[in-house]
Amino acid sequence: MKTLIPHRLLGLAAATLMALPLPQPARADADDKPAAKGGDTAPGDPPVKRNADGETVVTITTETQQRIKLEFAHPAGAQWQPVARGYGRVIDPTPLLTAVTDLATARINAEASTRELARLQTLAAQNNASTRALEAAQLAAEHDHLASTTARAKFAGDWGPTLAGRTDLAELVQTLADRKESLVRLTLPAGENLTEPPVSAALTVFPDESHLLPAELLESGLGVDPQNEGQIFLLLVKDRALPLGASVTGRLNRTGQPLDGLEIPAAAVLRHEGQGWVYVQTTAEAFTRRCIPLDRLTANGWFITNGLTATNVLVTTGAQTVLSTELSGGGFNTGTRD
Numbered sequence: 001m002k003t004l005i006p007h008r009l010l011g012l013a014a015a016t017l018m019a020l021p022l023p024q025p026a027r028a029d030a031d032d033k034p035a036a037k038g039g040d041t042a043p044g045d046p047p048v049k050r051n052a053d054g055e056t057v058v059t060i061t062t063e064t065q066q067r068i069k070l071e072f073a074h075p076a077g078a079q080w081q082p083v084a085r086g087y088g089r090v091i092d093p094t095p096l097l098t099a100v101t102d103l104a105t106a107r108i109n110a111e112a113s114t115r116e117l118a119r120l121q122t123l124a125a126q127n128n129a130s131t132r133a134l135e136a137a138q139l140a141a142e143h144d145h146l147a148s149t150t151a152r153a154k155f156a157g158d159w160g161p162t163l164a165g166r167t168d169l170a171e172l173v174q175t176l177a178d179r180k181e182s183l184v185r186l187t188l189p190a191g192e193n194l195t196e197p198p199v200s201a202a203l204t205v206f207p208d209e210s211h212l213l214p215a216e217l218l219e220s221g222l223g224v225d226p227q228n229e230g231q232i233f234l235l236l237v238k239d240r241a242l243p244l245g246a247s248v249t250g251r252l253n254r255t256g257q258p259l260d261g262l263e264i265p266a267a268a269v270l271r272h273e274g275q276g277w278v279y280v281q282t283t284a285e286a287f288t289r290r291c292i293p294l295d296r297l298t299a300n301g302w303f304i305t306n307g308l309t310a311t312n313v314l315v316t317t318g319a320q321t322v323l324s325t326e327l328s329g330g331g332f333n334t335g336t337r338d
Contacts, residue, residue: 048326056289057282058326065285071317072281075310078263080296080303081253084194086233088186088250090205090242093176096183099155100173103164106144106151113137113144160219160234172236182242184215184235186250193231194220198252201235204297206247210266212297213237215250251297261305263298267316270323276302279315279322287315287322 047059060070117137123129156164166172175181184203188194201215215235222232235250242248269292270277276294279287296303308314315322 048329051288056326058279058287058289058322059285060287060322060325061285068318068321070315070322072313073265073268073316075262075264075304075308075312075314077260077310078298078303079258079260080298080305081199081258082256083296084188084192084198084252084254086186086188086192086230086250086252088184088248090244090246090248091183091185092244093173093183096159097173097177099158100169103151103155104170106148110141110144110148113141117141160221162221163219163234179241180239182237182240183218184237184242184248184250186233186235186248186252187225187228188230188233188252190229193224194252194254196255198233199255200253201233201250202253202299203235203237203248203250205242206249209249210297212251212299213240217252259303259305261303262308262310263300264292264302264304264308265314265316266301268314268319269294269302270319272323277323278308279319280308281313281315289323289326 049057049059051057060068117140120129120134120137124131124134152164163169172181176183186203197220198217201217202212203215204210204212215237217233218236219234220231222234224230225232233250233252264278268278270279271294276292277289278292279289282288290307292302292304292307294302
């Protein structure tokens with residue numbers, strides 16, 4: 001038999017329950033956070049975040065740094081000589097070889113005619129040569145001397161006065177013919193002309209524009225390019241056969257006061273989104289990505305004048321892994337993206 005509860009009593013019980021306070025979840029005090037272990041990283045910190053300056057900061061634990069074998073280096077103090085940048089190509093040395101041959105032939109003919117004239121003059125003084133033979137020798141000597149002078153002037157106009165005056169032209173063209181060295185024609189942009197010859201030169205060859213090759217300045221007196229009115233230079237790259245027609249970017253070091261700055265190791269520099277970046281270690285387990293300009297290439301890296309100091313610690317070996325850690329949202333810290 002069911003017991004019936006009056007509706008008045010049910011309503012009283014419901015009102016009593018609603019008046020009682022509900023249990024509240026426990027609140028963690030700010031001082032109750034667990035202490036960071038293994039450096040300066042707290043368990044709750046995100047592996048990738050932004051600092052107050054808007055820079056990207058990547059957190060990598062000490063154990064992970066050892067596992068991915070990060071290595072570090074400081075920027076080195078350096079100086080940068082003011083530079084003019086030009087563009088050109090590796091050229092076929094055959095026209096130069098032909099010009100040198102023509103020049104040498106004219107010179108040899110002139111020397112031979114001069115010796116023949118001297119011989120006949122001696123014989124004529126002894127009444128052993130006819131007047132006609134002597135006059136013919138004089139005309140031949142004058143002709144060949146004029147031809148040699150013309151050939152030299154043409155060579156100087158085509159290849160420059162400095163190159164025309166070299167005494168080792170034969171050896172130079174032989175190394176070019178044997179493809180032991182390379183000839184480069186470089187043109188500066190309009191308005192970038194140099195009033196004095198550069199103190200040194202170097203170039204990069206497309207597409208490897210991170211490898212700087214030293215070059216010898218053969219000629220700076222080739223005038224200006226008729227298309228862009230930029231000054232023309234002739235460079236020689238020794239001990240290297242560059243592809244004929246390859247595009248090059250040249251750097252001509254100017255005379256003048258050098259700039260003081262830092263050389264960033266090439267291994268520390270990353271290219272991402274069309275810019276150059278380095279990772280600076282700001283604490284034991286934090287790395288900040290900073291942008292650097294890539295307009296001053298050196299033999300061992302890149303030259304900068306601001307943004308970093310010689311005391312900064314840069315990631316060299318493993319810099320690409322740090323970038324991958326950033327882009328993956330910290331997956332390398334878990335060991336899931338090795």
